[in-house]
């Protein structure tokens with residue numbers, strides 16, 4: 001997107017504001033599809049938790065994507081956005097049997113990631129096919145919070161528990177229609193991913209009625225200059241070959257599924273916020289923006305690096321800044337970052353603001369969550385209003401009748 005378009009959006013819709021470029025989402029979707037064009041049945045299920053605005057979900061649906069969900073609320077958002085129940089897959093972790101049953105009743109596909117629930121669900125509903133989430137214990141990804149394949153991970157059924165799993169399937173006579181893994185975010189080493197896929201194929205041989213194998217996601221996208229990203233084309237080529245070989249051996253053309261979140265929406269997003277104060281201290285120059293980790297928590301939560309541009313002064317001299325938020329505790333977006341000279345009132349643009357940004361936003365410090373705008377075919381469309389004071393107090397119950405102020409007490413005396 002052009003800087004002038006972003007500045008116009010900030011002017012029209014106010015700031016802070018999230019902007020999503022549909023063209024980038026579409027091109028990422030097509031890129032992944034093309035990388036696997038050698039697979040007969042490919043199914044991409046967009047991971048809703050990355051960015052769950054219903055207009056984004058509608059866009060994904062229009063592209064032919066399915067939907068990967070982790071809560072019953074995401075399932076319901078998907079249905080609202082027009083997804084057919086059978087194109088929604090539900091991959092929760094540690095949720096109750098009741099919630100899983102409710103989702104099954106809505107018609108979504110179920111993915112189970114522990115033996116306790118598998119046994120209970122299979123005993124009660126042997127006729128509802130389920131997919132099982134395997135933990136191949138292969139470690140992918142940089143940040144320990146987003147690596148989910150390691151031995152201590154709470155995700156998935158360990159490959160070492162396959163004999164127990166098979167016993168449950170056998171005793172309950174349940175039908176396993178899919179095998180799944182999701183080893184975490186930020187896959188850099190394709191060979192590690194392929195190694196995990198071998199484990200999945202080995203596991204799959206134990207089940208006779210499979211329809212699909214789901215390789216999860218975790219594709220790394222570039223966040224800053226010089227960042228390495230997952231080589232999707234190379235992965236496509238190598239995994240396609242392995243997958244097709246497996247299907248031959250298995251005797252059935254299975255569907256190859258992925259659940260990309262970050263890959264589809266991260267780079268499509270821009271977060272725009274105004275600089276309130278430029279503050280010189282003895283050691284640094286702070287640029288304080290009209291936002292905080294209540295709106296974009298990734299730098300504070302994961303140490304994520306988001307490229308920050310001063311789109312109000314793109315040709316200004318570069319200087320070093322610490323960009324900070326207004327939250328009343330440590331709230332740092334970036335330290336010692338070279339940015340074109342910043343003046344108060346300038347609009348800063350955070351890149352890679354599509355995935356895990358708005359969906360992690362909160363009302364901390366009693367601030368409003370920002371608006372969201374979709375840039376589609378050269379037009380800006382508001383897809384979520386900025387919150388207002390009414391929104392902040394909507395569900396609060398004012399227990400004013402149970403308190404009397406000190407003043408009133410004095411008056412009673």
Ligand SMILES: *Cc1c(COP(=O)(O)O)cnc(C)c1O
Nearest residue numbers: 047182185217218259260261262
């Ligand atoms: C979060 C999640 C994804 C998406 O991961 P990305 O790194 O954003 O692509 C996919 N599958 C499952 C089960 C997830 O929990």
